[in-house]
Amino acid sequence: MDFQQTFFEIFQLPEAYHLDVDQLSSSYLELQKRIHPDNFSSATDTEKRHSLQWATHVNEAFTTLKSPLQRAIYMLEQRGLSIAHNPDLEPAFLMSQIELREELDDISETASEEIDAALSRLDGFKSSVKETLSSLEGSFAVQFDVELAAAEQTTYKMQFMNKLLVAADQLEEQLLDY
Amino acid sequence: MALLQITEPGQAVDPHQRKHAAGIDLGTTNSLIAAVRAGETDTLPDFGGAHLLPSVVRYHTDGSVTVGAKALESAKEDPLNTIVSVKRLMGRGLEDVDTLGDQMPYDFVTKDKKGMPDINVASGPVSPVEVSAEILRNLAHRGEATLAGPLDGVVITVPAYFDDAQRQATKDAATLAHLNVLRLLNEPTAAAVAYGLDSGTEGVIAVYDLGGGTFDISLLRLNRGVFEVLSTGGNSALGGDDFDRAVASWLLAASGIEGEISKGQFRGLMLEARAIKEALSDQASVKVDIDLDGLIVKSEITREIFDELVAPFVGDSIKACRRAVRDAGVGLEDIKHVVLVGGSTRVPTVRAKVASYFHTEPLSNIDPDRVVAIGAAIQANILVGNKSDDEVLLLDVLPLSLGLETMGGLVEKVITRNTAIPVAKAQEFTTYKDGQTAMLIHIVQGERELVSDCRSLAQFELRGIPPMVAGAAKIQVMFQVDADGILSVSAKELSTGVETHIEVKPSYGLTEDEITTMLKASFEYAEADVATRSLTEAKVDTQRVIDAVANAIALDGDRLLSQQERSSLNETLAEVQAIATNSERASEITAASERLAKASDEFASRRMDDSVRQALAGTSLDELSESIADAED
Ligand SMILES: Nc1ncnc2c1ncn2[C@@H]1O[C@H](COP(=O)(O)OP(=O)(O)O)[C@@H](O)[C@H]1O
Ligand SMILES: [Mg+2]
Numbered sequence: 001m002d003f004q005q006t007f008f009e010i011f012q013l014p015e016a017y018h019l020d021v022d023q024l025s026s027s028y029l030e031l032q033k034r035i036h037p038d039n040f041s042s043a044t045d046t047e048k049r050h051s052l053q054w055a056t057h058v059n060e061a062f063t064t065l066k067s068p069l070q071r072a073i074y075m076l077e078q079r080g081l082s083i084a085h086n087p088d089l090e091p092a093f094l095m096s097q098i099e100l101r102e103e104l105d106d107i108s109e110t111a112s113e114e115i116d117a118a119l120s121r122l123d124g125f126k127s128s129v130k131e132t133l134s135s136l137e138g139s140f141a142v143q144f145d146v147e148l149a150a151a152e153q154t155t156y157k158m159q160f161m162n163k164l165l166v167a168a169d170q171l172e173e174q175l176l177d178y
Numbered sequence: 179m180a181l182l183q184i185t186e187p188g189q190a191v192d193p194h195q196r197k198h199a200a201g202i203d204l205g206t207t208n209s210l211i212a213a214v215r216a217g218e219t220d221t222l223p224d225f226g227g228a229h230l231l232p233s234v235v236r237y238h239t240d241g242s243v244t245v246g247a248k249a250l251e252s253a254k255e256d257p258l259n260t261i262v263s264v265k266r267l268m269g270r271g272l273e274d275v276d277t278l279g280d281q282m283p284y285d286f287v288t289k290d291k292k293g294m295p296d297i298n299v300a301s302g303p304v305s306p307v308e309v310s311a312e313i314l315r316n317l318a319h320r321g322e323a324t325l326a327g328p329l330d331g332v333v334i335t336v337p338a339y340f341d342d343a344q345r346q347a348t349k350d351a352a353t354l355a356h357l358n359v360l361r362l363l364n365e366p367t368a369a370a371v372a373y374g375l376d377s378g379t380e381g382v383i384a385v386y387d388l389g390g391g392t393f394d395i396s397l398l399r400l401n402r403g404v405f406e407v408l409s410t411g412g413n414s415a416l417g418g419d420d421f422d423r424a425v426a427s428w429l430l431a432a433s434g435i436e437g438e439i440s441k442g443q444f445r446g447l448m449l450e451a452r453a454i455k456e457a458l459s460d461q462a463s464v465k466v467d468i469d470l471d472g473l474i475v476k477s478e479i480t481r482e483i484f485d486e487l488v489a490p491f492v493g494d495s496i497k498a499c500r501r502a503v504r505d506a507g508v509g510l511e512d513i514k515h516v517v518l519v520g521g522s523t524r525v526p527t528v529r530a531k532v533a534s535y536f537h538t539e540p541l542s543n544i545d546p547d548r549v550v551a552i553g554a555a556i557q558a559n560i561l562v563g564n565k566s567d568d569e570v571l572l573l574d575v576l577p578l579s580l581g582l583e584t585m586g587g588l589v590e591k592v593i594t595r596n597t598a599i600p601v602a603k604a605q606e607f608t609t610y611k612d613g614q615t616a617m618l619i620h621i622v623q624g625e626r627e628l629v630s631d632c633r634s635l636a637q638f639e640l641r642g643i644p645p646m647v648a649g650a651a652k653i654q655v656m657f658q659v660d661a662d663g664i665l666s667v668s669a670k671e672l673s674t675g676v677e678t679h680i681e682v683k684p685s686y687g688l689t690e691d692e693i694t695t696m697l698k699a700s701f702e703y704a705e706a707d708v709a710t711r712s713l714t715e716a717k718v719d720t721q722r723v724i725d726a727v728a729n730a731i732a733l734d735g736d737r738l739l740s741q742q743e744r745s746s747l748n749e750t751l752a753e754v755q756a757i758a759t760n761s762e763r764a765s766e767i768t769a770a771s772e773r774l775a776k777a778s779d780e781f782a783s784r785r786m787d788d789s790v791r792q793a794l795a796g797t798s799l800d801e802l803s804e805s806i807a808d809a810e811d
Pocket of ligand 1: 521
């Protein structure tokens with residue numbers, strides 16, 4: 001068994017940031033059809049163990065490549081760059097983060113009076129964060145090949161934007177009282 | 179009980195013979211068993227023609243038990259010894275049981291504060307796992323009688339929302355009932371299999387399952403035999419029982435009854451409430467005039483009143499749906515069908531609210547009581563090796579996040595909910611004191627931030643860490659969740675390469691020892707039978723390995739083994755077969771089985787590699803034709 005293969009190699013995809021999601025999914029399903037533990041429920045323990053290891057590995061590879069952020073982090077790691085916990089970021093970006101956080105707080109505070117208005121503001125907030133994210137993804141794809149340090153910075157920004165999205169989702173949960 | 183089939187000595191079992199497989203829906207209220215026979219899948223009735231087995235077990239003073247409808251009838255007169263809704267106790271600690279309050283009028287005893295409490299019944303204390311095993315045993319006998327032979331394997335369904343402790347408890351019950359579990363299957367996935375394979379439904383579907391004690395909502399994508407769970411959610415303490423309780427309190431209030439009522443009266447009232455509720459599914463109002471041991475309940479309840487009483491519960495279920503839809507990352511418009519499962523989906527207001535939320539008329543063309551068992555039977559039939567032509571792949575997810583306790587009683591999530599399983603994650607720890615040689619690891623499951631709000635799965639001490647300065651040791655704890663959703667944990671010290679063996683002592687589950695003791699104690703298998711039983715089991719298990727290896731050689735031996743390897747493996751196979759057939763010693767047979775497994779190890783690896791290569795070869799061929807097509811454009 002070859003656990004040395006990169007996640008891209010597992011699915012026979014080119015090692016590039018932009019990937020064909022449909023092809024990723026279909027390779028994934030094709031692989032799982034062969035290796036999933038359900039195919040081995042009457043097999044020997046060795047086969048069961050191998051299949052569990054493989055299915056686990058393929059799931060990890062798939063989950064990583066499917067997420068634009070995880071994929072970026074993974075590609076950086078492949079180049080020997082590990083993600084810092086407290087990265088240095090441009091002051092301008094940090095300022096904008098603070099503003100976005102404040103906007104989220106504001107939405108939360110006004111929610112008690114006008115729930116529907118707050119929800120639609122939250123929707124707008126989320127789509128603008130998503131837009132920023134997709135433009136960051138575009139930058140990463142370009143930077144990765146020419147300027148690794150810039151790609152790293154972009155990844156940190158993606159991380160921040162993702163956290164905002166998670167916070168927005170949590171707020172939405174609260175407002176809708178899931 | 180069915181007669182055991184015994185082959186003639188020296189005569190090997192034909193590996194191509196059809197195996198007996200069954201699907202079991204172990205429900206809170208009702209349980210069922212189903213099987214595929216002559217290409218048709220259906221639930222199996224008992225001698226009296228009933229398909230549903232009430233999940234009720236009554237214990238008598240002499241140690242004998244009654245299971246099912248007969249036991250249910252006695253619930254009123256013998257409430258303490260008649261266990262209903264035992265599924266609610268599976269994998270639960272005393273605290274959870276206390277929150278169930280009145281619903282569980284039993285005499286609980288705990289060995290220690292942590293474990294699942296036992297229930298004191300006429301014959302002594304029994305664990306919820308043992309009670310469940312009685313239900314499984316009863317169904318298994320029904321299956322063996324109908325299929326005329328012992329069951330080679332079963333698929334048992336669990337609510338998708340079940341946590342690790344509840345799953346483990348279910349597996350333990352199967353072990354006690356001597357069942358070979360091919361897979362624990364999530365109930366909504368089972369229902370989807372039944373619908374998907376029956377009607378060729380494709381696209382995203384929602385499965386809404388409201389039973390007696392649990393509610394489950396799952397979103398799945400169906401695509402050419404692949405059942406991919408996108409998200410799952412629910413509430414393991416929401417169901418028709420809540421409706422019954424609401425009706426019962428309303429009846430008491432309407433009849434002006436206040437204060438304490440006896441356990442027997444309470445049980446009686448709940449049974450009446452349930453009958454009234456079920457009648458309200460078909461009629462607009464029900465007149466009530468009952469006498470429960472002097473307690474006179476007289477009133478009339480309309481469907482409008484009932485709808486209002488249950489509205490909060492139905493509302494909770496819709497909230498869970500909303501969350502599951504969001505977690506799946508799909509829009510409501512993407513959901514092609516909504517499938518109804520569980521007896522409580524017969525309630526008109528439930529159907530109406532579900533239809534209005536999903537903007538579609540829900541499907542219930544397969545009996546909502548039986549659909550789960552039917553799906554489980556289809557899957558069992560495939561897993562046991564009676565390969566049908568259906569190529570089926572079930573991809574499930576982890577229902578609840580797994581995490582660790584960190585400083586200040588907070589939870590650090592290690593694997594988040596709705597991650598595809600099987601999954602493994604490693605987490606690294608370090609020591610915070612010089613010379614520290616042990617650390618306490620606490621694993622929890624749930625979504626909340628505080629440890630106290632999550633379910634405690636296991637606590638264990640990692641010992642034998644080599645003494646070093648604070649922060650120098652690197653301990654890696656590995657979490658592995660298998661395809662059944664069951665967790666196992668291992669740990670090692672990385673800086674010195676010392677593998678630290680750890681034993682995960684489940685907080686709620688039973689230990690291996692306890693299971694062994696219960697197996698021995700189970701009265702059905704008296705002392706002398708234990709030895710015979712373990713011999714039979716060793717033979718069956720070994721035969722399974724022999725069949726698997728023989729089958730693999732037949733399929734791939736030519737391609738993947740050299741002449742010499744092949745004949746050597748065949749030799750071992752023949753030797754082990756001889757031992758399995760002739761030996762009367764379980765230990766000898768088990769040793770032979772292990773020898774065969776070892777001898778076939780390398781072959782197994784090659785086969786796995788080969789199938790991975792083949793899967794990819796298939797893809798690259800598609801790729802190739804695509805790129806040719808692109809080039810021609
Ligand atoms: N016609 C009906 N109308 C309303 N509720 C019903 C009806 N038939 C069954 N039920 C309820 O369905 C529940 C049992 O559903 P079931 O799917 O068998 O549960 P479980 O999966 O928890 O064992 C009980 O609460 C029962 O009262
Ligand atoms: Mg059910």
